[in-house]
Amino acid sequence: MTAAMYDPVRIRKDFPTLEQTVNGKPLVYLDNAATSQKPQAVLDAIDAYYQRDNANVHRGIHELSRRATLAYEEARGKVAGWIHAPDESEIIWTRGTTEAINLVAIGWGLDNLSEGDEILISVLEHHANIVPWQILAARTKATLRYLELDEQGRLVLDDLESVLTDRTRVVAISHVSNSLGTINPVKEITRAAHAVGAIVLVDGAQGAVHTRVDVQDLGCDFYAFSGHKLCGPTGIGVLWGRKDLLEAMSPVQGGGEMIHIVGRDESSWAAVPQKFEAGTPNIAGAIGLGAAVDYLSQIGIENIEAHEKEIMAYAMGRLSEVPGIRIYGPTSLEERSAVISFTLGDAHPHDISTILDMDGVAVRAGHHCAQLVMKHFGVSATARASFYLYTTKEDVDRLVDGLGQVTAIFG
Amino acid sequence: MNSPQLSSLYQQLILEHYRNPRNKEELDAKTVEIHMANPVCGDEIRLQLRIEGDHIAEAKFVGSGCSISQAAVSMMTTRLQGAKLVDADALAKRFTEMMHGDEIAAQDKSLGDLRALEGVSKFPVRIKCALLGFDALQEALKKEVGDVGGELH
Numbered sequence: 001m002t003a004a005m006y007d008p009v010r011i012r013k014d015f016p017t018l019e020q021t022v023n024g025k026p027l028v029y030l031d032n033a034a035t036s037q038k039p040q041a042v043l044d045a046i047d048a049y050y051q052r053d054n055a056n057v058h059r060g061i062h063e064l065s066r067r068a069t070l071a072y073e074e075a076r077g078k079v080a081g082w083i084h085a086p087d088e089s090e091i092i093w094t095r096g097t098t099e100a101i102n103l104v105a106i107g108w109g110l111d112n113l114s115e116g117d118e119i120l121i122s123v124l125e126h127h128a129n130i131v132p133w134q135i136l137a138a139r140t141k142a143t144l145r146y147l148e149l150d151e152q153g154r155l156v157l158d159d160l161e162s163v164l165t166d167r168t169r170v171v172a173i174s175h176v177s178n179s180l181g182t183i184n185p186v187k188e189i190t191r192a193a194h195a196v197g198a199i200v201l202v203d204g205a206q207g208a209v210h211t212r213v214d215v216q217d218l219g220c221d222f223y224a225f226s227g228h229k230l231c232g233p234t235g236i237g238v239l240w241g242r243k244d245l246l247e248a249m250s251p252v253q254g255g256g257e258m259i260h261i262v263g264r265d266e267s268s269w270a271a272v273p274q275k276f277e278a279g280t281p282n283i284a285g286a287i288g289l290g291a292a293v294d295y296l297s298q299i300g301i302e303n304i305e306a307h308e309k310e311i312m313a314y315a316m317g318r319l320s321e322v323p324g325i326r327i328y329g330p331t332s333l334e335e336r337s338a339v340i341s342f343t344l345g346d347a348h349p350h351d352i353s354t355i356l357d358m359d360g361v362a363v364r365a366g367h368h369c370a371q372l373v374m375k376h377f378g379v380s381a382t383a384r385a386s387f388y389l390y391t392t393k394e395d396v397d398r399l400v401d402g403l404g405q406v407t408a409i410f411g
Numbered sequence: 412m413n414s415p416q417l418s419s420l421y422q423q424l425i426l427e428h429y430r431n432p433r434n435k436e437e438l439d440a441k442t443v444e445i446h447m448a449n450p451v452c453g454d455e456i457r458l459q460l461r462i463e464g465d466h467i468a469e470a471k472f473v474g475s476g477c478s479i480s481q482a483a484v485s486m487m488t489t490r491l492q493g494a495k496l497v498d499a500d501a502l503a504k505r506f507t508e509m510m511h512g513d514e515i516a517a518q519d520k521s522l523g524d525l526r527a528l529e530g531v532s533k534f535p536v537r538i539k540c541a542l543l544g545f546d547a548l549q550e551a552l553k554k555e556v557g558d559v560g561g562e563l564h
Binding site for chain 1: 426
């Protein structure tokens with residue numbers, strides 16, 4: 001598909017959930033940063049697996065098991081392609097981004113950190129990229145350090161060289177902020193981190209959705225993301241890691257699938273990635289995510305990105321005309337992804353969300369699992385509209401109209 | 412406002428309490444304080460009571476949150492000044508019943524201004540906002556009764 005042919009109205013038709021009314025109004029779904037809707041192709045792939053190929057993977061000789069294993073492993077290859085991983089055995093299935101980050105914090109962190117070592121994260125992070133490191137720091141007596149934010153919610157990198165020390169062992173940073181949409185210069189951060197010998201984990205929960213990801217170009221050591229924000233099902237996610245690091249790491253869960261030989265007192269491990277995939281995996285989830293990657297690849301991530309930029313430019317223009325609105329995050333569209341966090345006059349974000357919901361417009365209200373970001377801006381919550389490949393300018397207009405209702409009530 | 416449901420949710424009395432909350436200040440002489448937060452949405456209050464014997468001598472709160480949570484706790488504190496513990500407990504229970512859709516409770520004049528919040532019961536995801544202050548009150552009463560080892564009567 002070329003950019004000129006891009007038609008969000010036609011794309012919408014691929015998503016059954018979008019074809020409904022809510023509170024008597026056609027649904028406008030602007031909570032994509034929380035989770036995306038699923039195209040028919042993904043629903044069909046999951047359905048086909050359960051209707052036709054349902055069997056456990058990697059352990060059966062029979063035909064159904066062969067088919068299930070094939071589909072499951074093909075999905076791994078598709079996902080590897082999505083982030084340009086050099087080797088599909090570097091793709092580990094997880095429940096989502098959260099589990100992927102925890103896997104590194106525990107599987108890599110416990111063996112590699114000791115008292116006085118430093119972990120560097122940022123104030124911008126989602127709780128999923130804060131709390132696992134707090135737990136690791138407590139268990140290893142390592143020190144947790146933060147990159148700060150400026151008034152536009154961008155990382156302050158002027159003092160990066162001084163925040164990184166010869167004790168920094170790991171830097172964990174989001175590719176794109178879920179609360180503000182800030183796009184972080186992860187390539188630059190990675191280069192600086194590597195210079196002091198630290199490894200780098202990128203939280204790609206939003207990044208893998210909104211921009212072309214090439215883990216080899218980024219140069220990072222781990223990249224984590226979720227399927228459900230990427231048109232795939234819930235309960236499936238990915239940890240990509242550099243092969244040598246994954247091979248050196250200890251397994252975090254023991255069980256079936258992850259072993260080589262089991263003895264009475266000890267066992268040996270299967271090769272990567274199976275070493276990290278104990279138990280029957282989320283087979284349907286992986287197949288569904290593979291179908292999502294196929295679907296998105298057909299449209300093209302560059303086209304999706306261009307469409308989102310157009311929607312963002314339109315939305316920032318329209319929203320900034322709303323009296324009493326305060327928009328958080330970078331003012332430059334080059335530095336932000338398809339997320340707009342805002343507050344409106346005295347109206348609390350929950351009230352904004354309720355009033356919009358009565359108009360069929362779904363936005364998120366709250367702290368967006370980023371309480372440190374909220375604290376940075378001195379607010380307890382914001383309302384957040386987040387866009388995706390099927391968002392139209394009419395959706396943005398409906399949002400702006402709904403905000404008129406908020407002003408009518410709250411003044 | 413074109414939606415009757417929204418009109419019933421955002422009554423003037425609620426908006427007025429949201430804009431001008433009553434009893435919203437630190438109570439230095441408090442005998443009990445309950446911190447209640449909703450981790451899902453970030454609403455939070457600290458309810459502070461000065462309890463003397465069988466009654467609440469003073470009730471104040473500090474906190475932040477949506478119009479529903481803040482108006483409900485503001486209205487609640489106006490009812491608690493000088494209230495007997497047993498009456499405060501009954502009020503909390505009655506209000507909770509109204510929030511869970513009990514229509515008889517919603518007709519109960521003893522709820523007074525708090526009946527303005529009845530519309531919240533039609534918005535299931537917002538009920539916890541309205542109950543934040545009353546949940547704190549029930550915790551405070553439980554703590555108080557536990558401390559003296561007695562019962563509310």
